[in-house]
Amino acid sequence: LIKMRDVTKVYPLGQTEVHALRGVNVSIKKGEFISIIGPSGSGKSTLMHIIGCLDVATSGTYFLRGKDVSKMDGNQLADIRKEFIGFIFQDFYLLPDVPAWYNVSLPMIYNRVAPKERKKKAVVILESVGLGDRVNHLPNQLSGGERQRVAIARALANEPEIIIADEPTGNLDSVRGEEILEILSDLHEKGKTIIIVSHEKYVAERGKRKIYLKDGRVEGKN
Amino acid sequence: LIKMRDVTKVYPLGQTEVHALRGVNVSIKKGEFISIIGPSGSGKSTLMHIIGCLDVATSGTYFLRGKDVSKMDGNQLADIRKEFIGFIFQDFYLLPDVPAWYNVSLPMIYNRVAPKERKKKAVVILESVGLGDRVNHLPNQLSGGERQRVAIARALANEPEIIIADEPTGNLDSVRGEEILEILSDLHEKGKTIIIVSHEKYVAERGKRKIYLKDGRVEGKN
Numbered sequence: 187l188i189k190m191r192d193v194t195k196v197y198p199l200g201q202t203e204v205h206a207l208r209g210v211n212v213s214i215k216k217g218e219f220i221s222i223i224g225p226s227g228s229g230k231s232t233l234m235h236i237i238g239c240l241d242v243a244t245s246g247t248y249f250l251r252g253k254d255v256s257k258m259d260g261n262q263l264a265d266i267r268k269e270f271i272g273f274i275f276q277d278f279y280l281l282p283d284v285p286a287w288y289n290v291s292l293p294m295i296y297n298r299v300a301p302k303e304r305k306k307k308a309v310v311i312l313e314s315v316g317l318g319d320r321v322n323h324l325p326n327q328l329s330g331g332e333r334q335r336v337a338i339a340r341a342l343a344n345e346p347e348i349i350i351a352d353e354p355t356g357n358l359d360s361v362r363g364e365e366i367l368e369i370l371s372d373l374h375e376k377g378k379t380i381i382i383v384s385h386e387k388y389v390a391e392r393g394k395r396k397i398y399l400k401d402g403r404v405e406g407k408n
Numbered sequence: 409l410i411k412m413r414d415v416t417k418v419y420p421l422g423q424t425e426v427h428a429l430r431g432v433n434v435s436i437k438k439g440e441f442i443s444i445i446g447p448s449g450s451g452k453s454t455l456m457h458i459i460g461c462l463d464v465a466t467s468g469t470y471f472l473r474g475k476d477v478s479k480m481d482g483n484q485l486a487d488i489r490k491e492f493i494g495f496i497f498q499d500f501y502l503l504p505d506v507p508a509w510y511n512v513s514l515p516m517i518y519n520r521v522a523p524k525e526r527k528k529k530a531v532v533i534l535e536s537v538g539l540g541d542r543v544n545h546l547p548n549q550l551s552g553g554e555r556q557r558v559a560i561a562r563a564l565a566n567e568p569e570i571i572i573a574d575e576p577t578g579n580l581d582s583v584r585g586e587e588i589l590e591i592l593s594d595l596h597e598k599g600k601t602i603i604i605v606s607h608e609k610y611v612a613e614r615g616k617r618k619i620y621l622k623d624g625r626v627e628g629k630n
């Protein structure tokens with residue numbers, strides 16, 4: 187499903203450059219549950235953004251579902267994200283001026299789900315993450331962990347093939363964290379591919395296979 | 409140092425209200441190291457914002473250093489924050505368009521530290537949190553955990569009497585997390601008062617005393 191070879195990512199910074207990824211090889215099969223682990227600043231989010239077609243590599247090849255993504259333009263990448271990928275961002279990235287249910291329904295708008303249907307489905311997903319009584323709250327009317335759960339609910343809205351979760355439990359207590367892991371495990375059992383970044387052991391342990399990142403390189407055989 | 413009696417916080421929300429704190433009694437002595445623990449949405453950040461004079465209670469009394477804060481206006485609260493309190497926000501709240509060192513130097517500007525001195529001190533604090541080679545990065549040129557560490561460095565800039573840390577390790581691996589805890593422990597040994605919210609056990613365990621919050625109430629004797 188995912189095949190990356192010699193992927194690098196260099197960020198320009200004034201007169202210098204930051205080498206966030208220094209030649210990464212990653213292969214992930216359909217239906218796997220993978221954990222990406224590594225120190226802060228090691229390149230995990232950078233790698234996740236490239237896997238999720240939110241950013242392009244500086245060099246190297248990336249075949250997703252057999253197609254070479256590194257040759258695609260912005261519109262083609264947006265189509266792929268819309269159809270196959272659900273992304274839980276480390277910073278949530280919720281629209282600030284609309285209620286929680288509307289944030290969750292956003293991916294459904296791209297996929298042309300009828301308006302009434304969208305709100306109904308959004309409320310069901312919000313209930314599944316414990317926010318049934320917060321559906322009309324704006325992001326700034328929610329706690330940190332509640333905002334994080336809205337971001338998780340949004341990523342699941344279209345039942346995407348691939349779910350990319352970047353530190354999904356950073357603001358959640360272990361009870362809420364386990365609830366989120368249960369949801370991801372259920373989706374995994376339904377055949378979805380799950381890729382999770384987490385510095386919390388009880389979360390990273392859920393991955394059937396672990397990819398260790400350090401200083402922009404993958405450690406060990408992969 | 410901190411004495412709160414029957415503190416409530418009600419957020420208006422359209423036609424309804426959200427009772428985030430329902431009559432909280434909290435007493436904290438100078439030099440204590442306290443952990444505030446509780447489920448997502450239980451009122452921890454709300455309580456921290458009131459303790460840190462960033463928000464006012466709806467009712468109840470709050471004496472800080474012997475003075476009744478609930479009677480103060482915005483300017484008086486800002487003066488207290490400037491002089492005594494360092495706040496590590498759950499959402500970081502860094503200025504997006506200035507480099508990391510400038511974000512760290514902000515509290516020093518309020519306290520009239522000379523410009524050259526400010527940058528020097530800011531770089532020293534950034535080195536202490538492992539960001540010596542990221543001092544000129546803007547927030548969007550930093551990883552999640554790096555932004556969190558800039559927010560931590562900023563809270564320590566003026567060596568405040570009281571440090572309020574809301575989920576300070578949510579984006580940090582355990583090595584970086586322990587480094588932050590070491591810094592807070594050192595400040596505690598110097599006599600500073602530390603109040604920390606964390607859902608991660610290894611962080612909450614550092615508090616010498618724990619306050620449990622659930623549904624806006626403090627559980628047990630306090």
Ligand SMILES: Nc1ncnc2c1ncn2[C@@H]1O[C@H](COP(=O)(O)OP(=O)(O)OP(=O)(O)O)[C@@H](O)[C@H]1O
Nearest residue numbers: 327329330331419426428448449450451452453454
């Ligand atoms: N501005 C607001 N308007 C309405 N409700 C709010 C507002 N801010 C917070 N709330 C609600 O108040 C409750 C307490 O919020 P608070 O942020 O204090 O929780 P918390 O314990 O810090 O949670 P977390 O662990 O998820 O960060 C939450 O359920 C939240 O939905």
Ligand SMILES: Nc1ncnc2c1ncn2[C@@H]1O[C@H](COP(=O)(O)OP(=O)(O)OP(=O)(O)O)[C@@H](O)[C@H]1O
Nearest residue numbers: 197204206226227228229230231232549551552553
């Ligand atoms: N836009 C950018 N410009 C310059 N450097 C950047 C940019 N974005 C990220 N970096 C740098 O690239 C490195 C990798 O960042 P990345 O966000 O992938 O790390 P991470 O492993 O997700 O870290 P964390 O666990 O703290 O979230 C970091 O050291 C960061 O400073």
Ligand SMILES: [Mg+2]
Nearest residue numbers: 231276551552
């Ligand atoms: Mg990251």
Ligand SMILES: [Mg+2]
Nearest residue numbers: 329330453498
């Ligand atoms: Mg909070």
